[in-house]
Amino acid sequence: MKQLLKQSAAGLRVLLVLTVLTGILYPLGVWAVSRLPGLSANAEGSVIQVDGRAVGSRHIGVDPVAADPARDPWFHTRPSAGSADPLGPGDPSTSGGSNKAADNTDLVDMIRQRIDLVARREGVDPAKVPADAVTASASGLDPDIGPAYADLQVPRVARVTGVPEDRIRALVVEHTSGRDLGFVGEPAVNVLELNLAVQAASG
Amino acid sequence: MSATAAGLLQAGLLLLALAVGYRPLGDHMARVFSTGKHWRVEKAVYRVGRVDPDAQQHWKTYASSVLGFSAVSVVLLFLVQRLQSLLPFDFDRGPVPVGVAFNTAISFVTNTNWQSYLPEKVMGHTVQMVGLTVQNFVSAAVGLAVAIALVRGFTRAGTDRIGNFWVDLVRGTVRVLLPLAFISAVLLVALGVVMSLKSGVDVTNPDGSAGRIALAPAASQEAIKELGTNGGGIFNANSAHPLENPNGWTNLVEIYLILVIPVSLTRTFGTLVGNRRQGYVLLSVMGVIWAAMLTVIWWAESHPNGPAALLAGAGMEGKEQRFGIAGSALFANATTGTSTGAVNSMHDSFSGLGGGGTMLNMLFGEMTPGGVGTGLYSVLIMAVIAMFLAGLMVGRTPEYLGKKLGRREVTCAAIAMLAMPVVVLVGAGAALLLPSTPGALNNPGAHGLSEILYAYASASNNNGSAFAGITVTSDWFQITLGLCMLFGRFIPILAVLCLAGSLAAQKKVPETAGTLPTTGPLFATMLGGTVVLVAALTFIPALALGPIAEALA
Numbered sequence: 001m002k003q004l005l006k007q008s009a010a011g012l013r014v015l016l017v018l019t020v021l022t023g024i025l026y027p028l029g030v031w032a033v034s035r036l037p038g039l040s041a042n043a044e045g046s047v048i049q050v051d052g053r054a055v056g057s058r059h060i061g062v063d064p065v066a067a068d069p070a071r072d073p074w075f076h077t078r079p080s081a082g083s084a085d086p087l088g089p090g091d092p093s094t095s096g097g098s099n100k101a102a103d104n105t106d107l108v109d110m111i112r113q114r115i116d117l118v119a120r121r122e123g124v125d126p127a128k129v130p131a132d133a134v135t136a137s138a139s140g141l142d143p144d145i146g147p148a149y150a151d152l153q154v155p156r157v158a159r160v161t162g163v164p165e166d167r168i169r170a171l172v173v174e175h176t177s178g179r180d181l182g183f184v185g186e187p188a189v190n191v192l193e194l195n196l197a198v199q200a201a202s203g
Numbered sequence: 204m205s206a207t208a209a210g211l212l213q214a215g216l217l218l219l220a221l222a223v224g225y226r227p228l229g230d231h232m233a234r235v236f237s238t239g240k241h242w243r244v245e246k247a248v249y250r251v252g253r254v255d256p257d258a259q260q261h262w263k264t265y266a267s268s269v270l271g272f273s274a275v276s277v278v279l280l281f282l283v284q285r286l287q288s289l290l291p292f293d294f295d296r297g298p299v300p301v302g303v304a305f306n307t308a309i310s311f312v313t314n315t316n317w318q319s320y321l322p323e324k325v326m327g328h329t330v331q332m333v334g335l336t337v338q339n340f341v342s343a344a345v346g347l348a349v350a351i352a353l354v355r356g357f358t359r360a361g362t363d364r365i366g367n368f369w370v371d372l373v374r375g376t377v378r379v380l381l382p383l384a385f386i387s388a389v390l391l392v393a394l395g396v397v398m399s400l401k402s403g404v405d406v407t408n409p410d411g412s413a414g415r416i417a418l419a420p421a422a423s424q425e426a427i428k429e430l431g432t433n434g435g436g437i438f439n440a441n442s443a444h445p446l447e448n449p450n451g452w453t454n455l456v457e458i459y460l461i462l463v464i465p466v467s468l469t470r471t472f473g474t475l476v477g478n479r480r481q482g483y484v485l486l487s488v489m490g491v492i493w494a495a496m497l498t499v500i501w502w503a504e505s506h507p508n509g510p511a512a513l514l515a516g517a518g519m520e521g522k523e524q525r526f527g528i529a530g531s532a533l534f535a536n537a538t539t540g541t542s543t544g545a546v547n548s549m550h551d552s553f554s555g556l557g558g559g560g561t562m563l564n565m566l567f568g569e570m571t572p573g574g575v576g577t578g579l580y581s582v583l584i585m586a587v588i589a590m591f592l593a594g595l596m597v598g599r600t601p602e603y604l605g606k607k608l609g610r611r612e613v614t615c616a617a618i619a620m621l622a623m624p625v626v627v628l629v630g631a632g633a634a635l636l637l638p639s640t641p642g643a644l645n646n647p648g649a650h651g652l653s654e655i656l657y658a659y660a661s662a663s664n665n666n667g668s669a670f671a672g673i674t675v676t677s678d679w680f681q682i683t684l685g686l687c688m689l690f691g692r693f694i695p696i697l698a699v700l701c702l703a704g705s706l707a708a709q710k711k712v713p714e715t716a717g718t719l720p721t722t723g724p725l726f727a728t729m730l731g732g733t734v735v736l737v738a739a740l741t742f743i744p745a746l747a748l749g750p751i752a753e754a755l756a
Contacts, residue, residue, distance in 0.1 A: 003264065007271030014252035014369060015275055015341070018376060021244075022427075023337035026381060030388040030423040034398040039389075043398040045418050045446060047406070054406040057416050059395065059445035064410035074410065078524065092416040093403060094323050095440035097521040099551035099672030101558075101650040102509025103756060111515050131517035132524055138443030138548045144524040182204055183212035185451020186527035195409050 048192065056192045061143040063089035064195060072121065073160045075153050075198070077191045078132050079114060080140035086113045090140040097138045111135065122152050144188030147176055161202040171197045210501065210529025213455060217533070220459055221466050228463065229470020229482075235378045236351045236371060237475065245373050252369065259364035262704025265352055266697055268368035269345060273312050273693070276338060281308040283334040284326075292328035294402040299325055302681040309685045311338035313692035314346060314542055314574060316428070316435030316667040317684065319675050323417040323439055328400060331437055336424050340384070343431030343464075344375035346542075346576030350468065353580050353699050354475050356706030357604040365703045379464070380431060387460055388426035394456065395449035398422040421447050429460035432574040434544030434667040442534065442547040443523055454530050454547060461537045461545070465572035468579045476604055480722035485582050488731045489572040493540055496560055496571065501532035503557035508754065512554065521549030532557070539564035542574030544667025551645065551654065551670035558670065559750025562657050565664045566742045567734055568623055574665065580619075580699045582730075586721070587616040587702070589733040593719055602718060605711040612705055619698035623663050624741040626690045630659040630683055631745070637679060645672025649756065653749035658684060663691035 034043035041047075046058045056062060063080065065088070066072035080090025081098035100107035114134035119126040130148040150172045158165040175194040178187050204212075241249070241256055249256045260268065283290070284299035284307060299307070303320045310317040316339075320326065326335070348371035355365050392398050399418040406414050419437045425447055428434060438444035448454055466486065473482025504518050505528050512518045522531045531548035538545050539561040550561050564571060570582040587603055591613050594601030601608040608616075634640050634655050644651040654670040661668055662684040669675075675684060720726065 003267045004271055007264070007267040008275050009271075010252050010254050010369070011268065011272035012275040012279070014248060014254065014372070015272065015279060015337075017248045017251045018341055018373070019279075019333060019337045021248075022340040022376065022381065023333040026340075026385065027332045027336055027420055027423040030385065030392070030426075031398055031400060031420060033389050034392045034422065039392050039398075042395050043392050043422070044401070045397050045399060045404055045416060046395060046449075047404055047416075054404060055409055056406050056414075057404075057446070059449045060416050061445075062408055062414055064408060065412065066410070089412075092414055094321060094417065095438050095444050097440065097443070097549035097552065097671075099549050099645050099670065100511070100520065101552060101646040101672075101753070102507070102512040102518070102520070102554055103648060103650060103753060104511065104646045107511040107520065108514060111511055111520075115514070131515040131519045135515050135517075135519040136521065138521045138523050138546070139438075139440035139445060141440070141445055142523050142525075143445055146524055179204065179209050180451060183209040184216075184455065185525055186206070186209075186530065188524050192409070199409055 048196065050196060055196065058190060058193060059143050060092050060141050061191050062092055062141070063087065065089060071160050073157060073198070073202070075150060075157060075191050075194050078142045078145055079134065079136045081136035082140040086110060087117055092141055095139045095141055097140060098136045122156055124152060128152060143190055143192060145191055147187050147189055150176070150189040150194070157198060161198060163198065163201050167201060168198060171201065206527060206529060210533070213529060214497070214533060217455060217459060221462055224463050225467050225470055228467040230474060232379055232468065232471040233474040235374050242377065245377055248373050249369065254369040256367060256370045258367060260367055261363050262365050262700045265365055265368045266700045269349065269696060269700070270693065272372070273345065276312040276341065277308045280311060280334050280338060281305060284308065284330055287327055287330050290327065290329040292400060294327050296325055296327050299330070302676070302678060306681045306685050309688050310667065311335055311435060312342055313665050313688040314342035314431070314433060314577070315662060315665040315688045316433045316544055317662060317669065317688070318435055318439070318667070319681065321439050322437055328420055331424060332420060335435060336427060339424065339427040339431050339433045339435070340376050340380050341372065343380060343433065343575040344372050346574055347375040347379070348372050348576065349696050349699055350576035350579040353583060353703045354472055356703035357476055357606060359707040360709060360711045362707050363704065365700070365707050380427065384427040384430050387430060387456065388422045390456060391422045391425055391453060394453045396422040396425055396453060397446040418446070425457070426460065428545060429457045429543065430464065432461060432465065432541045432543040434538065436545065442545045443549070448547055450525055451530060454526055454534065457545070458534055458537045461541055461543050462572060464575045465541055465578040468576070469572070472579060478722065481604065484722050484727050485586070486572070488727050488734070489570060489582065491731060492567065492734065493536065493571040496540065496564055497532065497536040500536050500557045500560040501529065503554045503560065504528045504532050508554040508556065518554055521552030523548065535561050536564065538668060539666060540569065540571035540573070542569050542577055542665045544661060546668050549671060550668060551672045555750050555753030555756070558653060559746060559754060561668070562653070562660055562750060563738065563746070565660045565666050566627070567738045568620070569664050569666065570734065577665070584616050584619045584699065585734050586730055587612065588620055589729045590719070590721070591616070592733065593729055599717065602712055603721060605714065606706045606709050607712055612702055615698045615702035615705065619695040619702070620737065622694035622698070623691055626663040626687050627659045628745065630663065630687045631656050634659070634683065639677065639679070643674045643677065643680065649749055649752035653753065656745055656749050659687055662687040665692050
C-alpha cells in the first residue's frame with residue numbers, strides 16, 4: 001500500500017509534465033503549423049465564401065429547404081438522422097446516425113416514406129430512387145450524394161431554375177469527384193458546391 | 204472500376220504502406236526500449252517526477268507504478284472535467300455531469316475511449332486537449348510499456364527485474380507516439396481535417412437559413428486517437444464526421460495509423476527476442492484472422508440483409524457516401540481488431556453478420572493486430588496457452604522462447620485470458636436481468652440483445668466503439684461499464700506483469716531436439732486455432748442469440 005502511494009505521487013508529477021508536453025505543447029504546436037497558408041483554410045473548416053459571406057463548409061452537408069416545395073430549385077443531400085422530418089436538414093452543430101438496425105420496423109417505415117417523398121418530388125418511379133437518397137448517413141452531415149441521386153434530381157432543378165438540362169448535367173459532372181487514382185474513395189457529388197454553381201448559373 | 208476492385212486496391216495500398224513502415228518502426232521501437240541513453244527532455248521529466256530512470260523494478264513495483272499512474276490519471280481527468288467552467292475554451296458548456304465525468308475518466312485512462320456524451324455540447328477544447336488528448340498518449344504508452352515488460356520476461360534470465368515503468372512510459376510517449384502523431388496531424392490538416400480553436404462558425408446557407416457548424420482542434424486529437432488505438436472522437440459522429448475524416452485519403456491514413464504500431468510491434472518483439480521469425484509468425488496469425496474477418500464484414504455489408512436494407516437497395520444506413528461499403532468495412536475491421544473503437548460508420552446499423560463480425564473481432568480479445576502494446580501481450584498470452592495445450596498433448600513441460608511454462612506461468616496466462624470473457628458475460632448477463640434495460644435499447648429483438656453484448660464486449664476489451672443506439676446514461680450502465688473497463692484493463696495487465704516477473708526469474712532452457720519450434724506453420728496453426736477456439740467456446744451461445752439469430756432471420 002505504501003509502495004502504491006509512493007508510486008502514485010511519482011505518477012502525479014510525471015503526469016503533470018506529460019500533460020504540458022502532450023496536452024498543451026503538442027496540440028498548440030499542430031495548431032501553430034496549421035496557421036500556414038495552404039493549411040489554414042482547411043484548419044478553419046474549409047468554409048466557402050460567396051460575396052464575402054460564409055455559406056457553409058465544403059465538407060458539411062446541410063439539406064436546403066425550398067421556400068415553395070412545388071418549385072424546389074435545390075439538389076438535396078442524403079437524409080440526416082438528426083432531423084425531425086424524413087428528409088429535412090440536419091444540425092451541423094452536432095452529429096450522429098440513426099443507429100437503427102435493418103430489421104427495425106421504424107427504419108423500414110422511414111425508408112418507405114423517404115422513397116415515396118423522393119419519387120414524388122422528382123416525379124419518377126419509386127424503383128429508381130437510389131439507396132443513398134433514403135438512408136441516413138453516419139454523421140448526419142454527409143456532404144455528398146452518389147452520381148445516380150444527382151442524375152435523378154437534374155430534370156427538376158433544370159425545370160425550376162430555368163437553366164438548360166445539359167448545362168445542369170455539365171455542372172453535376174464538374175462537381176463529381178471520382179475515385180482518386182481510380183481507387184481511393186467513392187464517386188461523390190458535393191451538394192453544397194453544386195447548388196452554389198447552379199445558383200450562379202441561374203443568375 | 205468496380206467498387207470491389209477499388210476496395211481491394213485500397214486494402215492492397217494499406218498493406219503495402221504497413222509493409223514499408225514495418226521494419227523501420229519495428230526496429231526503432233526495439234532500440235527505444237533497449238538503449239541505455241536518455242534524451243535531455245526525458246531527463247527533465249525524470250527530474251521533475253523525482254524518479255530514478257536507471258533503477259530496475261521488480262514486477263510488483265512495476266505494477267504499482269502502472270496502477271499508481273493510472274489512478275492519479277483517473278482522478279485528474281475527472282477533476283479537469285468537473286472544473287471545466289474555470290478553464291479557457293469552455294464555451295459555457297459548464298461542468299461535465301458527474302456520471303459522465305466518472306465514466307469518461309475511466310474510459311480514457313483504460314484506453315477505451317467510450318463516449319457516453321455529445322462532445323460538441325459537453326466537452327470544451329481545454330478538456331479535450333489537456334484532459335483527453337493526454338490520456339490518448341499515455342494510456343497507449345502504458346499498454347506499450349506492459350508489452351515490453353513481458354518481452355523482457357522472455358529475454359532476461361535469472362533476474363527479478365523487468366525494467367523501469369517510468370522510462371518505458373516516457374520513451375513510448377516521447378520517442379514513438381509524439382513524433383508520429385505530430386507528423387500525422389499535420390498531414391491530416393493538409394488533407395482537409397479541421398484544427399480550429401473556435402467553437403464553431405456561423406454560416407448563411409444558400410437557401411437563406413442560418414446555421415452554425417461546430418469546429419474543434421480535431422487533427423491533433425485525431426492523429427493520436429488512431430495511432431494510440433484510443434478512439435474517442437472530438438465530434439459525436441467520430442471518424443464519420445466530415446471534419447474529422449473528410450475524404451478517401453484521410454480514411455486510409457486513419458486506418459493506417461490504427462494498424463501501424465500494433466503490426467510493427469511484432470517486428471520489435473522478434474528483434475528483442477533475437478529471432479525475427481518469432482515475430483513474423485505472430486504477425487501471420489494476426490494477418491490471416493484480420494483478412495478473414497474483413498472478408499466476412501465486407502461481404503455481409505455488400506449484400507443487403509434485413510428488410511430496411513433490402514427496401515433501400517443497399518446497406519447504406521449509417522454509412523458515408525465518400526467511404527462507401529469498402530471504406531467502411533476496412534475501417535470497422537481495423538477499429539475492432541484493435542482496441543481503437545473509432546468509427547467511420549455506425550456499427551449498430553450493420554447487418555447481423557457484419558455487426559456480428561465487428562463484435563467477434565473484439566471477443567477474440569482484440570489481437571488482429573490488437574491495440575498498442577495490448578495486442579502484443581494478448582497474442583503472447585495466447586501463445587503461452589497454445590504451448591501449454593501442446594504440452595498436454597505430448598506430455599512434456601511446455602516451453603516458449605526458452606522459458607518453461609510451469610504452473611505459475613500458466614496460471615497467470617489463464618487469468619489474463621479469462622478476465623475479459625468473465626467480465627463481458629457477467630456484465631451483459633446482469634444487464635439483461637434488469638427490468639429497465641429494454642427501455643435503454645434502440646432496436647427490438649435479437650439486435651437489441653446485440654446492443655447489450657456489444658456494449659460489454661467493447662468496454663471489457665477497452666475498445667470503445669458501440670452499437671450506439673443503446674442509451675447508457677443511466678447510473679447502472681455508467682457504473683457497470685466503467686467497472687468492466689477497469690477489470691478488462693487491469694486484471695490482464697497485472698497477470699501479464701506477474702508472468703513477466705516469473706519468466707525473467709527463470710534460467711534459459713537450451714533448445715533440444717524435443718523442443719517444439721515456434722516459428723513454423725505448425726505453431727501458427729496452433730496459435731490461430733487456440734485464439735478462435737477459445738472465443739468460439741466462450742461466446743457462441745451469446746452470439747447465437749444476438750447477431751447469428753439476426754443474420755439467419
